[in-house]
Amino acid sequence: QQISWTPLLVLGYLFYLLLGAMVFQLLEKQAETHFRDQFQLEKLKFLQNYTCLDRQALEQFVQILMEAWEKGVNPEGNSTNPSNWDFSNSFFFAGTVVTTIGYGNLSPSTVAGQIFCVFYALFGVPLNLVFLNQLGKALNAHLLTLERWVQKPGRAQVVQTLAVAIFLTTGTLLFLVFPPLVFSYVEGWSYGEGFYFTFITLSTIGFGDYVVGTNPNKHYIPVYRSLTAIWIVFGLAWLALVFNVGADLMERYLQLKWHKSDLSLTEGDTTKLEDEPEQPRIHIPS
Numbered sequence: 001q002q003i004s005w006t007p008l009l010v011l012g013y014l015f016y017l018l019l020g021a022m023v024f025q026l027l028e029k030q031a032e033t034h035f036r037d038q039f040q041l042e043k044l045k046f047l048q049n050y051t052c053l054d055r056q057a058l059e060q061f062v063q064i065l066m067e068a069w070e071k072g073v074n075p076e077g078n079s080t081n082p083s084n085w086d087f088s089n090s091f092f093f094a095g096t097v098v099t100t101i102g103y104g105n106l107s108p109s110t111v112a113g114q115i116f117c118v119f120y121a122l123f124g125v126p127l128n129l130v131f132l133n134q135l136g137k138a139l140n141a142h143l144l145t146l147e148r149w150v151q152k153p154g155r156a157q158v159v160q161t162l163a164v165a166i167f168l169t170t171g172t173l174l175f176l177v178f179p180p181l182v183f184s185y186v187e188g189w190s191y192g193e194g195f196y197f198t199f200i201t202l203s204t205i206g207f208g209d210y211v212v213g214t215n216p217n218k219h220y221i222p223v224y225r226s227l228t229a230i231w232i233v234f235g236l237a238w239l240a241l242v243f244n245v246g247a248d249l250m251e252r253y254l255q256l257k258w259h260k261s262d263l264s265l266t267e268g269d270t271t272k273l274e275d276e277p278e279q280p281r282i283h284i285p286s
Contacts, residue, residue, distance in 0.1 A: 009254065072106040074216050082216075088226045089213070095229035098124035099236055101201060103208035135237040136244075168242070175202060175235040186224070187212060202235040203243075 043062075047053060065075045072084045083089070084106055096103055097120060108114045180194030189197070189210070197210040213225045 092225035092229045098128040101204050101206035103206045103211050105208045132237045136241050171238040202239045
């Protein structure tokens with residue numbers, strides 16, 4: 001049965017990717033064209049206002065800005081901007097490495113730092129998976145303990161359902177609803193942007209278009225990014241459990257649907273055989 005519905009799952013997976021590609025193209029391509037044309041218009045206005053520069057000099061300056069951004073240096077502000085590699089920011093970066101979030105806005109620029117990052121991730125990623133797995137087992141153990149408290153028949157399922165509902169509601173509030181409020185207040189984002197950053201981070205997608213503690217015009221407390229890293233770790237454990245439950249339910253649903261279709265086909269074939277008239281036997285004299 002598992003082999004029989006696997007091709008259907010593969011086709012559904014490819015269809016989901018194709019659907020996403022078409023929707024993203026429909027939503028984003030026109031906006032990208034608009035921003036590109038606007039940027040080119042701004043460069044022309046800049047050259048008209050500063051006639052001492054030519055296009056080649058401007059393109060070189062833009063290249064310098066892009067290289068600075070790739071090295072983790074924010075072009076805004078001045079040299080008094082806080083370091084990206086103080087302990088708090090380094091702790092946050094270490095968390096993004098072992099959790100495989102990888103925002104992409106900051107990365108080691110020295111050869112020694114790059115080599116260390118490889119070996120650090122080589123051992124840190126499995127360690128993070130073990131930690132999240134044990135944390136998930138501890139949460140499941142609490143649910144099982146809650147079930148054992150209920151001795152009367154028929155009530156354990158009710159308590160389990162209630163516990164799961166409390167687990168999902170509490171986790172949603174702690175990791176998806178309240179954090180965007182904090183990020184909106186500290187970073188100056190809208191609630192939608194904060195919610196977008198929250199989910200993209202906890203799902204380890206990590207585009208890097210929104211990252212906390214990177215605005216040079218704001219003064220952050222020293223432990224802000226460290227506390228965010230701790231929130232990310234526990235949020236990852238919670239969301240990983242939610243994803244696992246969702247994947248398990250989806251797999252059971254697909255197997256059940258395919259199993260029912262196989263049973264219906266088998267019953268149809270059996271009914272057809274039963275409805276066929278019995279062929280007369282021909283007696284051959286000896």
